[in-house]
Amino acid sequence: MRGAAPVAHETLRPLVFVPGWVALAVVPFVAGLELSPVLQYVPLVASALLLGLPHGAVDHLAVARTRGRRPDLWAIGRVVALYTVVGGAYAVAWFLAPAVAFALFIFVTWFHWGQGDLYTLVVLADADHLRTPVQRLAVVVVRGGLPMLVPLLAFPEWYRRVAVTLVGRFAPDAVAALSPAFRPDVRLGLAIAYSAVVVATLSVGYARATDSAPWRLDAAETFGLVAFFALVPPVLAIGVYFCLWHSLRHIARLLLVDDAATAALGEGDSTAAFARFARDAAPLTLVSLALLAGLALLVPNPPETVPEWVGLYLVFIAVVTLPHVVVVTIMDGEQRIWA
């Protein structure tokens, strides 16, 4: 990729891939120990300070850096305006139509977590089996469906409970509008359709791969994640995935557009590179937490328990994810991830 020294990629690769793979292998066993519900929330709560929330807290610098420019006040101001307008409108939507806002959150996350993995496959895993835009869109559907659809198929009651907690901060009765998604026949239909897309996507990829190693990595990750989300209760699974999969991969991407971090990685100094990220991300992570506290005062039913606080945190994440997806999609365009 443009501007990124190959050595930096080499330094990053194990740091990016290994934690997620270890989590896929280990967490199902931990989950088998029947963790108390509160412990299952630990990774999601931790994501407010570590990896999760911070991965989006450098959006104000990311676009300019991706274009090879130093972020000036004007560039930062544009991103702040994007967040205010798009995030603000979506926040209002949560108050007016919470069930619709929840459904949108699921679809946006599906796309966004899929697009994150597409980048990782193309740039960090050197995948050559994703030749066409249609294949790349299919990979986004497959990869995003792992965290967003598989839990609905495997743990519908958990999924419903989380939907109730999010929507319930605004209007407890509104969640009834989502009930068709939990019907067994609808879930069976979704399972069949999704499986067909997974098999077709991997098969076409296999036929087009010249180097089979990245394809094997893609297939192994896909089936590993299917098993992970089918076995691990969703709050725990999503918390782990958000930190160690999506956010870690995106942070690697951010390091590769930051010249100083890339230089540090080129010298094998990953600590210095990640420290730069932490410094860049700290201010807006703290601002985000202050905004979350403000949101808690504004909602009709303020949170009282840990699950309710996490529900509100997820609403806040939803609101900042919409502009975050715009930023990442601009990065995708600049880096020709979909071409």
Ligand SMILES: CC1=C(/C=C/C(C)=C/C=C/C(C)=C/C=O)C(C)(C)CCC1
């Ligand atoms: C917690 C949880 C859910 C939703 C989590 C979502 C949608 C998280 C999105 C996070 C984002 C977008 C982070 C930014 O990149 C589900 C699937 C309803 C199932 C039950 C557990």
Ligand SMILES: [Fe+2]
């Ligand atoms: Fe993200």
